[in-house]
Amino acid sequence: MFSVSGVTKKYGKTVANNNISFSVNDGEIAILLGPNGAGKSTIIKCIAGLLRFSGEITINSFPNKTLEAKKELGYVPEMPAVYDLLTVWEHLEFISRAYELSGWEEYAKELLERFEILDKKGKLGKELSKGMQQKLSICCALIHRPKVIIFDEPMVGLDPHAIKELKALFSELKQQGCCLLISTHMIDSVENYWDVVHIMVGGSFAATKYNSTPGDDGQTLEELFFEITEGKAEKE
Amino acid sequence: MKSLAYLFFTTMKNSLKELIKHPSRLIMYLIFIGLIVLVVVSSQLSDADTASVSYRSLNEFGAIVLALYTAMFVLMAHKGLTSGASFFSMPDVNLLFLSPVSPIKILLFGIVKQMGTSLMVGLFIFYQYSWMHNTYGISFGMLLFVFLGYCLTVFCAQLTAMAIYSFSCNSENRKKAIKGVLYAAGLLCAAYLVYPVLASGSSDLLGTVADRANSGILEWIPVAGWLKGAVIGALTAGSLHILTGFGLTLAYAAIVILLIAVSNTDYYEDVLQATEITYTAITAQKQGKAAEAIPKNVKVGRTGIGRGFGASTFFYKHLLENRRAGMFYLDISSIIFIVANCIFAFFMKDQGIIAIFAFVTYMQALSSFAGRWLKELLLPYVYLTPVSPFKKLISICGETLLKSAVESVVLYILIGFIIGASPVDIAFCIVARVGFSYLFMAVTILLERLFGSMTNRVMIILLYFLMVLIIAAPGMILGGILMVAIQAGFWLFLLCSLIWNLGIGSLIFYLCRNILNYAELNNQ
Numbered sequence: 011m012f013s014v015s016g017v018t019k020k021y022g023k024t025v026a027n028n029n030i031s032f033s034v035n036d037g038e039i040a041i042l043l044g045p046n047g048a049g050k051s052t053i054i055k056c057i058a059g060l061l062r063f064s065g066e067i068t069i070n071s072f073p074n075k076t077l078e079a080k081k082e083l084g085y086v087p088e089m090p091a092v093y094d095l096l097t098v099w100e101h102l103e104f105i106s107r108a109y110e111l112s113g114w115e116e117y118a119k120e121l122l123e124r125f126e127i128l129d130k131k132g133k134l135g136k137e138l139s140k141g142m143q144q145k146l147s148i149c150c151a152l153i154h155r156p157k158v159i160i161f162d163e164p165m166v167g168l169d170p171h172a173i174k175e176l177k178a179l180f181s182e183l184k185q186q187g188c189c190l191l192i193s194t195h196m197i198d199s200v201e202n203y204w205d206v207v208h209i210m211v212g213g214s215f216a217a218t219k220y221n222s223t224p225g226d227d228g229q230t231l232e233e234l235f236f237e238i239t240e241g242k243a244e245k246e
Numbered sequence: 247m248k249s250l251a252y253l254f255f256t257t258m259k260n261s262l263k264e265l266i267k268h269p270s271r272l273i274m275y276l277i278f279i280g281l282i283v284l285v286v287v288s289s290q291l292s293d294a295d296t297a298s299v300s301y302r303s304l305n306e307f308g309a310i311v312l313a314l315y316t317a318m319f320v321l322m323a324h325k326g327l328t329s330g331a332s333f334f335s336m337p338d339v340n341l342l343f344l345s346p347v348s349p350i351k352i353l354l355f356g357i358v359k360q361m362g363t364s365l366m367v368g369l370f371i372f373y374q375y376s377w378m379h380n381t382y383g384i385s386f387g388m389l390l391f392v393f394l395g396y397c398l399t400v401f402c403a404q405l406t407a408m409a410i411y412s413f414s415c416n417s418e419n420r421k422k423a424i425k426g427v428l429y430a431a432g433l434l435c436a437a438y439l440v441y442p443v444l445a446s447g448s449s450d451l452l453g454t455v456a457d458r459a460n461s462g463i464l465e466w467i468p469v470a471g472w473l474k475g476a477v478i479g480a481l482t483a484g485s486l487h488i489l490t491g492f493g494l495t496l497a498y499a500a501i502v503i504l505l506i507a508v509s510n511t512d513y514y515e516d517v518l519q520a521t522e523i524t525y526t527a528i529t530a531q532k533q534g535k536a537a538e539a540i541p542k543n544v545k546v547g548r549t550g551i552g553r554g555f556g557a558s559t560f561f562y563k564h565l566l567e568n569r570r571a572g573m574f575y576l577d578i579s580s581i582i583f584i585v586a587n588c589i590f591a592f593f594m595k596d597q598g599i600i601a602i603f604a605f606v607t608y609m610q611a612l613s614s615f616a617g618r619w620l621k622e623l624l625l626p627y628v629y630l631t632p633v634s635p636f637k638k639l640i641s642i643c644g645e646t647l648l649k650s651a652v653e654s655v656v657l658y659i660l661i662g663f664i665i666g667a668s669p670v671d672i673a674f675c676i677v678a679r680v681g682f683s684y685l686f687m688a689v690t691i692l693l694e695r696l697f698g699s700m701t702n703r704v705m706i707i708l709l710y711f712l713m714v715l716i717i718a719a720p721g722m723i724l725g726g727i728l729m730v731a732i733q734a735g736f737w738l739f740l741l742c743s744l745i746w747n748l749g750i751g752s753l754i755f756y757l758c759r760n761i762l763n764y765a766e767l768n769n770q
Contacts, residue, residue: 055765058626058629058630059629059630059763059764060626060629060764060765061764061765062764075763075764077632077633077634078632080630080631080632081632083630085626085630087626091625091626091627093563093567093625094567095544095566095567095570095571096563096566096567097546097549099549099550100549100550100551100563100566103550103551104551104559104563104627105627107551107554107555107556107559107562108554108556108557108559108560108627108631108633109631109632110555110556132546132549134544134546134570136544150627
């Protein structure tokens with residue numbers, strides 16, 4: 011599991027995240043939903059340990075900047091992150107060596123096959139299309155079998171088959187007890203595999219909705235989202 | 247036309263407004279201008295002491311100008327065989343090209359914009375005033391002619407690249423023909439320059455080549471030769487040369503523009519690829535990403551990183567990337583660097599090893615913004631990897647140090663042969679250069695640590711030079727004092743610099759040991 015407690019992130023005078031607190035338990039999928047510029051990517055980068063912030067973030071009880079936390083974490087960035095001069099397979103070899111893994115080859119093949127890029131394993135990063143780079147980026151984030159995985163807009167640029175596989179993978183990882191945080195601004199892509207959705211507006215959580223909220227008023231996620239985001243816009 | 251004028255003037259107006267909104271940029275421009283003024287004024291003031299000093303032959307200066315203009319023209323025009331050239335930005339392509347405005351008018355708009363860009367590109371000439379003035383007695387007025395000639399060369403080269411691309415983009419035969427003409431012309435010029443040296447066996451290689459470079463024949467080389475003639479004409483009060491040179495160049499530009507406009511009104515496709523490439527490079531630069539010169543066809547060769555575990559994986563990955571990017575440890579930029587420094591050493595061999603070492607180190611500082619370790623900072627893996635950040639820092643810097651060591655050995659052995667320096671001096675120059683590489687990396691890390699969020703690259707470079715000067719100065723001053731005090735050779739200066747640079751560099755590395763804990767490298 012991971013927990014975020016009172017996290018505030020400022021860029022100069024701009025407050026990108028304002029006192030955010032939430033946690034995601036093992037075997038849970040949490041969604042960050044929000045319009046462009048809501049601060050989703052910023053909080054994700056804070057959790058991944060890429061940004062400085064005030065507040066506290068722990069991953070399986072370890073502060074997120076520690077080596078123990080990093081070992082448990084997988085991160086799929088918004089923009090695919092691949093090296094131009096490494097082949098697909100060498101990317102996975104690189105991660106495995108850097109994370110000091112052994113016996114990773116079978117799982118690597120499985121991941122590449124699943125995302126239909128096993129036949130591209132000899133291709134260089136620069137030769138891949140943006141979608142294929144995104145697939146490789148996902149494989150790199152999963153190869154060390156992390157317990158906490160955060161995805162920043164993972165569907166962008168993927169083909170329908172990859173989207174289907176990724177959604178199936180979300181459910182499998184959940185079954186295996188991993189906790190997942192997925193950021194998106196596309197409500198349609200969330201469907202019903204989520205456990206909790208946090209709607210972000212202006213750097214804060216504007217609402218939190220559980221998939222099985224007792225006494226749910228029957229309001230769909232889409233209705234709630236527009237009620238909050240458009241309501242805020244009118245007030246402003 | 248109204249819309250184009252609106253776009254042009256609104257862009258200019260908004261640029262000025264931005265300057266007022268962001269005083270840091272205004273300060274940067276003022277520093278930029280201030281440095282030019284400083285270079286010019288300090289060179290003029292030094293005249294008082296050197297009134298009786300005789301300058302080197304203007305023929306040499308003419309040869310340098312011809313070489314610079316020709317290199318710029320050929321390199322830029324050569325792009326016409328691959329991606330072409332473009333006077334346009336991506337918003338121009340996406341918005342202007344789709345608008346119902348005549349393509350000819352849009353082309354003229356692009357050309358006007360390009361004139362401004364060419365002027366900006368040539369500003370670096372002003373920083374060269376000091377050595378031009380001290381060595382060849384070039385006045386500021388003459389410098390303006392050199393600057394004007396350079397700007398016109400760049401402008402005409404862009405036009406030529408566009409015309410070549412337009413003419414040859416759909417025909418391999420045409421490309422081959424143009425290449426053939428370019429190479430044949432290059433070989434003929436080289437033969438013309440070198441023949442008298444080979445034929446007469448003259449020992450004054452430099453003087454003979456410089457004389458040939460200033461002969462009338464080479465002044466007929468389109469653009470570069472004409473402009474060199476005009477510039478040297480300005481230096482020697484040859485008004486006919488000035489008129490002929492600039493007149494021919496302007497006529498050439500007019501004819502090429504006319505050819506592009508008349509023969510090919512549908513030039514949009516021709517400029518698209520070049521615009522996209524430029525846009526990608528500019529975007530990368532704005533984000534602080536040094537665009538890597540990756541060969542178009544990479545030879546993959548043996549696959550697998552094969553070595554490394556934990557932090558050291560980064561080092562071996564860099565070696566693998568280097569193998570694919572270029573040749574051995576020296577990539578194209580290293581080779582250009584070595585060749586440029588060797589040419590300088592050849593011309594300056596009378597000045598001795600000290601002047602050459604100073605110049606090589608200055609060039610080294612300029613080129614230290616490259617390096618695979620800086621590219622590593624742009625991807626998340628180096629931050630996410632669960633290994634000690636200090637070990638990761640050491641590991642990602644390893645490749646750059648290794649490359650610097652190889653570069654130093656090759657460079658100084660060549661320089662040693664060129665100037666006939668002693669093996670001791672050469673050995674110390676090699677290790678001292680590696681010491682400077684270490685210090686430059688440390689300063690870059692410190693800069694990222696202190697000003698990591700700053701996006702203005704020019705400001706960063708200015709700060710970098712300032713910090714390098716301040717941090718490296720004690721070692722050099724101490725070395726200088728000791729060298730004079732005990733009447734030792736230049737090696738003592740180099741040794742002191744090396745010890746100081748390694749010590750202070752290590753201290754900076756240690757103080758910044760946790761820098762890879764965050765992608766935000768500074769403490770803001």
